Amino acid sequence: MTFIHLITKNRSYRRYFQECTISQADLHLMIEAARLSASGRNWQPLKYILCNIPELNRRVFETLAWAGYLPDWDGPKEGERPSAYIIQLLDTGIAATAGWDSGISAQSILLQAVEFGFGGCMIGSFHCLGQT
Numbered sequence: 797m798t799f800i801h802l803i804t805k806n807r808s809y810r811r812y813f814q815e816c817t818i819s820q821a822d823l824h825l826m827i828e829a830a831r832l833s834a835s836g837r838n839w840q841p842l843k844y845i846l847c848n849i850p851e852l853n854r855r856v857f858e859t860l861a862w863a864g865y866l867p868d869w870d871g872p873k874e875g876e877r878p879s880a881y882i883i884q885l886l887d888t889g890i891a892a893t894a895g896w897d898s899g900i901s902a903q904s905i906l907l908q909a910v911e912f913g914f915g916g917c918m919i920g921s922f923h924c925l926g927q928t
């Protein structure tokens with residue numbers, strides 16, 4: 797696949813084959829793509845939680861906001877929800893802000909996912925469990 801083809805294929809997918817398992821090994825390789833990407837001052841302050849367990853996926857899904865331009869759509873229905881998540885965290889013991897690292901990392905993760913034949917969506921709009 798050419799690079800421009802990879803970029804073109806990397807859309808924000810919002811309906812998934814929920815029954816399709818994404819292995820921990822594949823998720824690790826996506827994180828590897830992020831780990832090898834540029835980091836301001838090379839501080840590498842981002843950490844990741846990998847989640848591909850249906851019960852945990854359910855809890856993650858509850859926190860997400862999908863497609864703000866479509867207020868009447870609550871996001872993918874059961875059966876079409878993501879089968880895995882990569883949650884990006886900032887280690888504030890290393891840096892107070894992520895700067896550009898978070899976007900660079902997220903793009904690397906998604907490009908690796910697409911190269912594997914998967915698709916995903918960056919979600920910047922979420923709430924913590926227990927919050928409204």
Ligand SMILES: Cc1cc2nc3c(=O)[nH]c(=O)nc-3n(C[C@H](O)[C@H](O)[C@H](O)COP(=O)(O)O)c2cc1C
Pocket residue numbers: 806807808809861862863864917918919920921922
């Ligand atoms: C930083 C960032 C945060 C985003 N947050 C959300 C989000 O919370 N929910 C959502 O459904 N899409 C989110 N998106 C996806 C954008 O809506 C999407 O990239 C945009 O509509 C363009 O569509 P495309 O990626 O298919 O080209 C986010 C994208 C970026 C880059």
